[in-house]
Amino acid sequence: MAQNTLSDIFGSNVFNDSVMRERLPKATYKALRKTIDEGIPLEPAVAEVVANAMKDWAIEKGATHFTHWFQPLTGITAEKRDSFISPTQDGRVITEFSGKELIKGEPDASSFPSGGLRATFEARGYTAWDCTSPAFIKDNTLYIPTAFCSYTGEALDLKIPLLRSMEALSKQALRVLKLFGNTTAKKVITTVGPEQEYFLIDKKMYDKRKDLILTGRTLFGAKSPKGQEMEDHYFASIKERISAFMKDLDEELWKLGIPAKTKHNEVAPAQHELATVYNTANIASDHNQLTMELMKKIALRHGLVCLLHEKPFAGVNGSGKHINWSMSTDDGQNLLDPGHTPHENAQFLVFLCAVIKAIDEYADLVRVAAATPGNDHRLGANEAPPAIVSVFLGEQLTDILEQIENGGATTSKQGGVLKVGVSTLPALPKDSTDRNRTSPFAFTGNKFEFRMVGSSSSIANANFILNTIVAESLSQIADRLEKATNFDEEVQLLLKEIVRKHKRIIFNGNGYSEEWVKEAEKRGLPNIRSTVEAIPALIKEKNVKLMEKHGVLSKVELESRYEISLENYIKTINIEALTMLDIAKQQILPAVINFATKIAESINSVKATGLNVDISAQTELLGEVSSLMSEFKKNISELENAVNEASNMNGDSYSKACYYRDVIFTKMGILREIGNKLETIVDAELWPLPTYADMLFNI
Template sequence: MIEASKLTTEFGSLVFNDKIMKERLPKDIYKAVHKTIEKGTHLELDVANCVAATMKEWAIENGATHFTHWFQPMTGLTAEKHDSFISPTEDGKIIMEFSGKELVKGEPDASSFPSGGLRATFEARGYTAWDPSSPAFIKDGSLYIPTAFCSYGGEALDKKTPLLRSMEALSNEAVKMMRLLGYEDVNRVNTTIGSEQEYFLIDKDFYKKRKDLLLTGRTLIGAPASKGQEMEDHYFGVIKPKVSAYMHDLDEELWKLGIPAKTKHNEVAPSQHELAPVFETANIAVDHNQLTMEVMKKVADKHNYACLLHEKPFEGVNGSGKHNNWSICTDTGINLLDPGKNPGENIPFLVFLMSVIAAVDEYAPILRLSVASAGNDHRLGGNEAPPAIISIFVGDELAEVLKAVEAGEAYKAVGKSQMTMGATVLPHFTKDNTDRNRTSPFAFTGNKFEFRMPGSSVSVANANIVLNTAVAEEVAKLYAKLSAYSGNELKEKVKEVLKETLLAHKRVLFNGNGYTDEWVEEAAKRGLPNLKALPDCMPYWISDESIDLFTRHGIFTKEEIYSRYEILLENYSKSIHIESLTMQEMIRKDLTEGLVAYEKDLSKEIVQKKSLLDGDCCALELGVLKSLDKSSAEMGKALSKLFEDTKKAEGMTEALETASYYESTVLADMDELRKYADEAEALIPEKYLSYPTYGEMLFSLR
């Protein structure tokens, strides 16, 4: 346990961070590494050798015996191959070695990772390349080196490479714009992220008895518990002692790894919780979120919990998301999304705000795709998460600012008002100029945007790749319209261009309730897309507009775009296929066994009771038996249909057609089968079931 007084020294104690480098590396080597990180310059071999030797000594001092190039392939998870530092000597002993070449480049087998047709199976060679902008760390006795992953031909096979490209693209365009606006000292613009992570904790013994949770991450059958979240008593409620102990240990493990875990609380659904970190540079934040999900599961295991990161592990209660808080800041300390005291006169803010508005409107379909998955599509659109329709909430103050822009008038800033609560003992405090909107997919929250659509289990790299690139494109468009002007002429032209951009894209602005049917109708009138599932989004990914966007900014090649098209569709179809097979097995083996046993015992009870009693009796028992028999008959029909339709899907070959069939037919079959299975389960006593029920899983945590 880390003592509170030692927290400042223990934080990042397992990270080869800037402080360690500054202390241990020669000055010239330290400067060279920083030049590589800040300006993207090539790292010379002698510098890499010095860094590697220093990194090895530090790692060994902290108990590491191995090193690994840690990367993020297109599986959505992380990957690692461990090599020891040992090198045999002629006298039968060993020395500990780690070279600059080993630090900078690794060679994993690329053939078994998803490539979407970029590589044939026999073309096995791939490369991992050190990312010096994300610090190495020690975990489980190994030195972990964050790396990018590419094929032998140089194609990106991971999520880090295009993320770094998108960050650079946005920085390049933003720096040009800032210098045009008179900020000559700006040399780099960074995107920053804070990823709030929602999750469920359930008893590990229950988890092990659920085939659906083990194999798919979500419950495929399960009658609702008598109580759900309707009492609204779990959100921000008192954290149970055992859960609190888990959260405490989780914080400590994350802090050692330099992950700035900040906030923890109970979420809306029973057994649901949230962790939120402090903002970090996008690349590091993505790495840290991947690491956070892994550590969450490992710490849960030690506490006899299972940590569920699926977007919809339980029907009838809220699912889990990962809110992506996104902002852009200059290397001189300016937050470009901070309105300041007078947002109507803050030209950089208005330029970048308008760029974001245009980007979200123009590229809504691929932004929607960036968060689409078989799991997250269950969550989006319910009265618990943003709808699948992408819109932007800007709040009252910015709405007024934008009205002034549209009207070509000066905005009159409204002063901050004092909040009073009617009791003199309570303090007065400054009230924010706008409310928050939990129903908005993309909401402005003071000095950042909160993209609320990403699912809890996915890497946030995808969403930020699209967001960075789309905003870079819109900044570039504005720059092209303004670059010929300067001085007062530029100021007037900025007003004209901002108004023009707002008029073209204001349809995406919506401050109301995103959950209503009225909004769905209104969004359709505005021409906003309502893409409910991943297959609906995929044609937009390979459209000419999308290919032009990503290739022009150097984020993806055309081949890389098509490879991701194939990977996403294949993953989607495989996920639902596994769910279908698992559901069929659970119905046939687990639920049917309990159903038949209960029907048998109930029938015996009815026969015995009728033999002992005169007249009408057994009304309750007969009613239950008839209901079970009816549900059983319907369940049999639905099971047969699911089996046949899944077999049909297995024979399909075209990727989009297959995914669409799984979404429209197989998932519909599963929903129908579940309806009757849950009806039956609700009538069967728990002692007859071989798996734990919703009531046990959601309300048993001590």
């Protein structure tokens, strides 16, 4: 690398504020900043100047093409690259990039999921430059972050509802701040810092697993003799090969201005985590999409494959994505910072209670934010938060809310100092509250950590839902406080009412326990166990009203996302079932037949000697293998019939999704169990698939 220091590397491939300030005329720079900071429309003449400066900068960096980079409802990113060249009459070329090309693109909208918004013959769609997220260079291409909408204006992507929700939350939060005397803030920004979990396995092993290639998870696989039970992988010394991958990943991320901060081994063998410093929600979302893409790309350079599926290996911890979410003003005030005496911080308590109220009232939408087929394997599996949505506050804040409910808060519990008992070690400042890794939505000092989201998901969905439901709580709070004749008294009364009505959502105990499931049921909290159960929340009347009130998604847009989500579930399980059948019929069954034949030949060979030798071991083994093989073949046929029946099903998407969950997924589990038993019996030399031990420990 040409750069020598981290400060030289960081953001070197980003058209960021410092580059804009250096390369744009002062008037153009100010006009663009007004668009970014205040949402003022960008004049075409300004766009023209920006486009030319952006092109010159990109070409100096080696770029030959540009692309509008967007996030359709596939969950991954999309791009179409165009070169900067424009032919001239004398057979030469010049480089051009206009303001119009910067601001607007026209991808084929009918080729992306639309949930019925676009027919095949209705192809036109538009991408629009999101100037709040900086352009960057990757693969000799200038990437322009954009939003994606249909010809009729409906959102066809993950970014538009996120941007809308950010504006909605800002609008309502400013109303509340104004009541507390803050008139300097012009914007409230939702800030997000995602923690990305992932697995790395050797590519040679991966290439032999059709299930990993086609579905991202193992559809067969017996538990390894050793898994994670020794607890020796979490935070352990990072292997040299993995460390080399992490180093390259950091450098590539830093070039793109992505503040990769923390890296370590996770709980499961071959599992790791990368955390980034918080950023504005839409930029953090863009950065996380890039992070996932680069993880996969850079892993291949090291002969590795990065697995982002929520549960690539049964029986060991899966991967999630913890989203650290907060609200800050444009002048730097974190609205979820309690300060040293939170019981006296009325503004903080109002924003805290707004979040608690939102999570309780819209728990079904919060659950949708984490609903994917892959995440169904992980949630509630004693490794991740349960499917029951609850809020952890810790001792200090819980105590303050109890005081408020009982008449008024007068004290805040303090952490004090922790003495370890070794004279050479310093006394440690002790936090006033412990942490709770079993909580799906935990307060962690000055932010909430949403821990339910799956590792492969875009964080945009979770964030637009959090933003919108909190915007609604703040809207209701502002409506009430704006009418108050005695503001201080009304604040105290309001806080007391919110605590009494919504304290059921607060739980500081063990979210993994069966006792909590029973307790949650008593409290009336929903336990939405599967993605199929969660999806209908998108079209519930109260949720449609919420999204339409704040201009985040229309009823039509929500209905399209409902259909897309069900279709994604159906297609995912169908692909998994077909892949499982292929592996079972073409790889496992022939291997088992081969093994049974060898045992039979061994028995016949011994008998042919005429010696009176005990062959009961071989006979019993042949009987066991034959019995399991027969059962395996029978269940292959049953799964095959179920898949065929599903393909011929008519009716609505929800009924079909239920069939895939209740029938096909169940039959897949039965077939897997038999296949896994066979793996533990069949000769390792004959077994066609790398085992869990091979994949998890052979790096």
